[in-house]
Amino acid sequence: MSKKVKFEYGQTVSVVQAAPTTHRREHYGSVCGIRQVDGHNFYLVEFSDGLAEEFSEEFLASGE
Secondary structure, three states, X not given: OOOOOOOOOOOEEEEOOOOOOOOOOOXXXXXXXXXXXXXXXXXXXXXXXXXXXXXXXXXXXXOO
């Protein structure tokens, strides 16, 4: 079963402080990939330095 995505490709998002991440330099990035696993959405977020990291939907908020 497919779940509606909360964020779209290219959308600016912010990473919440509680997110388990190795990328702490920036809090804002752009969605560059979306995948669904067992009904959960995961977003690949690219930051301005070119690094990208995947986050579960609950760790992202709209950056606009």
